[in-house]
Amino acid sequence: MRFSILLMAAFTLATAPAAYAAEDDPNLWLEEVDGARALDQVRAWNAATEKRLQTDSPAFKALQAEMQAILEDDSRIAVPEAILGDKVTNLWTDAKNPQGLWRIADLDAFAAGKPVWRTLIDLDAMSKADGRKWVWKGAACLAPAYARCMVGLSDGGSDALVYREFDMEAGAFVEGGFETPEAKGDVAWVDLDRLMIATAHGGDVTESGYPRQVRLWKRGTPMAEATLLAEGKASDMGMDASATDSEGRMWPRITRHPDFWTAETFHLNLDGTLIRSPLPETATIEDMLGSRVVALLHKDWVYGGKTYAAGALVAYDAATLVVGGPAAVEQVYAPSGKQAIEAVVAGSGRLYVSLLEDVAGRLIALTPTAAGWTAETVPVPPNSAVTLAVAGGANDTAFYTTESFASPETLMAVRGGDTPTEVAALRAFFDPASISVEQRFATSKDGTRIPYFVVRPADAKGPLPTIMHAYGGFRSAQKPTYLTKNPYQIGPGGLFWLKDGGSFVIANIRGGGEYGPAWHEAALREKRQNSFDDLYAVAEDLKRAGLTSKLGVSGRSQGGMLVGVAMTQRPDLFDAVIMGVPLADMLRYNRLLAGASWMGEYGNPDVAEDRAFIAKYSPYQNLRAGAKYPPVIIYTSTKDDRVHPGHARKFAARLAQQGHAFDYYENTEGGHTGTANAAEHAYRAALMLNFARRELMGK
Template identity: 55%
Template sequence: MLLNRTTAFALACLSLPAALAAQDAVSDDPYVWLEEIQGERALQQVEEWNAETEAKLTGEPEYAIAKAWARQILDDERQIAMPTAIQGDKVTNLWRDKDNPRGLWRIAALDSYLTGAPEWRVLIDVDALGKQEGESWVWHGANCLAPEYTRCLVSLSPGGTDADVVREFDVASGAFVEGGFTLPAAKSNVAWFDADTLMVGTEYGAGSMTDSGYPRQIRLWKRGTDLAKAPQLVEAEQEAVSAGAFSILDGTTRWRFVNVSPSFWTSRVSLVREDGATVALPLPEDADFQDVLGGRVIAKLNSPLEAGGATFAAGSLVSWPLAEIAAGGEAAPSLVFAPSASQALEEVAASEGKLWIKLLDDVSGKLMALTPGADGWTAEEMALPDNSTLSLAAVSGSSDLALVTVEGMLTPPTLYAATPGTAPRVVDSMPAQFDASKFAVEQRFATSKDGTKVPYYIVRPKDADGPLPTLMHAYGGFRAAQTPKYLTAEPYRSGPLALFWLEEGHAYVLANIRGGGEYGPRWHEDALREKRQNSFDDLHAVAEDLIANDLAVADGIGISGRSNGGVLVGAAANQRPDLYAAVISGSPLDDMKRYHKLLAGASWMAEYGNPDVPEDWAFMKEWSPYQNLRDVEGYPATFYYSSTLDDRVHPGHARKMAAKHEELGQPFYFHEYREGGHSVGADHAEDAKRAALLLTFLNRELAGMD
């Protein structure tokens, strides 16, 4: 790995919290030394486990085949050039292929893009830049100032960490601005105030970051002045999650905002006036700010709201007039859209005169265009394929255009251009990467322990008869709905693993358990904190439903989860080792006694609980994977994958689980990548290797192919 002072700084930022955490470790944890991210002893252990896993798996005949096939799929140049943003009459894209593993950030005319044959101009070659600067740069996006979009704040991460470097870039010249705005590697939050002023949250020294490791202070930084002396707009409490800033161009009006997040699920948002003064918005703290359209701020409610003589249901979209708020007057909310009981709002974005909303209806996507009027909002549903997963790729702020992808497990993504009043038109589509006629997909519902109906999707070979070895993927947290994607991308961060598994004659399941956002706020709230067991019960219910319907057998079900899904699969394996035969745990949370002391863990206490509070630990200790791992006959083999440079979920979680498995004599596999951050793979080569390792693991432990 290439190192310079920026990368060294990022690694030091990772090591310090771990070293401090080790000092206050509980005395009965013999593996706390594995929390030293860059510790010599810890990394030596990681390398030993990596070598053992590779020795077991890379010699199998299917490994080399799967790795080569995965790389071919991931590097396929027939992929859709997905828009990263529509910027006036231009569109940007980050293109990755075998020759450009870190990507080309490029720009084209919107009109040419809509023809499906754009003429691209490369702005930044990330691979070439990394070689030139001796850095392992990973692209983290660009924030370009509307409406001209000629100046951008480009974010580049050393090795894929959440911390990144910010540099000002000039689109016209295609070069970084000499003497322009620049920030060193940190978990920064930066937004344009105007062409010569930024709203900046970053590392300002001792006490400037929250307990969760995010900025506490937002300052107003004028070009050419000392950031350390910039006036402060807002400051979050030390125990808060973060402070942030953002700006939105609504027609010709630029609205600026700052927010303080006391917890992961609450925010106090304020409007920033031209003079830098702030005015609090009347949004409930647990509402989700969405966008601004026609001078009205739009938010999604996560609990019922009574205001202005009206009652608004949880899950609804509501708006408030910003001019009245800015003037200090009373601003009454009004209803924008209320979903039905089977629906959930997933994505919201404003174009010139429309509010675009992507809905889930029994986990199937719908796209609506809402138009404000004197008598309320009117809705028009776009005529897109039914029973599909939809994703809003980008909307245009200067016209009423939305770019949306449509896909299914057996249907490759197609990019549509949608405008109200006309039929959506195809811009581009990915060609089929496998023969879908061999498989059948079905949505089914299992009944959980408390009677809740839990949807899941199952894909099997069409000619299958009777039970099959089955891989089941789930998440169950943070309002993140799990919608069916094309099989070359399932499950999350494991590349085409699901496809490879199916091609070998097995079955794949995507379970929509509680904790996600499949049915709006209630689906999430039913798995919060002391209700977390519901998500585990839902997973067990899906597995038992598969067995009851002769689709799988108890010793033939594997489970997969990543990040929060690590809590899920770890708890599930501990509770029902009889039900699961193999476990895939990616970038997992596992030690719930200490998670809040490790990296960004403190930011998630509103989701899980605070283990330092006895009342919270009373329910958390019942399902914390690390504390409940025990010596039990027939414990399922587990594959842990993670990244050394993950500065969100601490790699110590996976390391400590592996050490405990080793102590108990239980089968485990382990692979920690040295780069990649929380997304694990920094490029397609690593993603392909992971897919091949996981397939070989499943064949050995689940399909019985020793």
């Protein structure tokens, strides 16, 4: 299960509401995702926005085509999805294959940059044959032979999946093999004839809409007769099943998630019994090196008479634990105060860890020895974003990418202690000398230093029209990625924005993962206002430094909520708002789709104490008829089954009811990402860029 996140008569109140009931809301009909009236309204808003942003003009179509060409450029990197013994797998999309080809190649040939690919699944052909738009959601493969995989597929990009058993040698789905109905959930191999399954199919779900049970499903038997292994509470976020491939075998686990940030993990023994992990509920299992379970601590942990600090990596031996032995814990790595552990991937003999240090990427390799763990630095370019992909194989190969605002993504391979080698690189779409990048620090209301990046044309003087992007939640760090790739709303439009003479800013506000657990905790629940104040501090610093003429603010999902708050709390600071797949009605978010799963992040609006602090900032409830708001464009997806499209729809409706202008775009596909392929991505990016040009550049 993938939990992520990673937001016309007037209805006004003079102050933030102390209470809020569904019957007070005249816009509840917009929560009917496929309701005829709701979709008619969506089509009307879409048409009006598309007309205003000139989507039928030759200039718009040319812009969209340029963006799509960048997204589908053949020089894009085939980043490996998994290492399966001596093979690697990858999902490849391009103009001819917008849904993608799942394919496999020899590991050594791939590392040498000379792979010969064999297509396993053609998702475009499969979509055409089935009359559905299949979106790839990954594959779980059975070690050590990797002859069978459970393939996850989503219709249109939603979080609900179907899993189907696939024969790797035959290159075909297994007739009569394991297959699940469409639902949220996941599967994990125990052995060739047994599968653990957690599924929302059948209605036995938590209040968040995720599976409440994990069952053991034996081959040749109906899924409904699978044996119950574990069951959570209705109030939990959900249960999931997982298995790590290590030492040539599967290590299956069951995890109960009481809320978004807590987990009880149990190892499944060979005899079917469950053995509780010694980890605290706030820890996160990252991977396994041999039989060692490696976990990241998010709070200080006292165990066995020792204290392990929040932000550190620890490990214990699962092989000893599952046979009833003691769970001896060891510290693997403790980051410095300026560092945060971002990702951990186990190879065959080393543990690879990507770090952020003042938001710049670092990579280290950790090796266990009799005297403890030794750390070796793997060289990466300065001030770059580093993303770990996969590791493993007989030669202990790790793949990772590096990139920066000015440098395109490069795929690297490192084997053992050898010098890293370049496997592939994107072609450069612009001269890196044509832009300048500066990291600055603003001071927030409580005195905290908030880092932010400013990207400008190299020869620019004085204030420029600026788009500032931020997120501020769920431990998700915002990193310096290449301008044509960046995921910050305008996609490849970042390059076009700078060519037009604009500036781009990323604000690394609290709530994210830039500096580890404390950075996230500082904006949790009743402390959420800290992240808003951080955003305003960066905006004010930009203006004080004379760097911006007009300032737009951009965010999606949690960031969509963030910019909605900014629009209502500090409309004086911003000249435009780009609000993507937002959480907007924070007093009902827990009742919409997966919303209840985020109460660990935001609080529970059905509890009076929590409602009081949520109501102070909830964007939907804090819109006012007499206020003067900056221009806003709101976008969402009908098929988003994570953040309900009703949030965006209702926010737009209330703006209309109060007489405020807005633009709105709702894609009918794409799930929470908002798009299902490069063409849709390019279209939306062109809309966002044209909106920014109109409002911030007067074009």
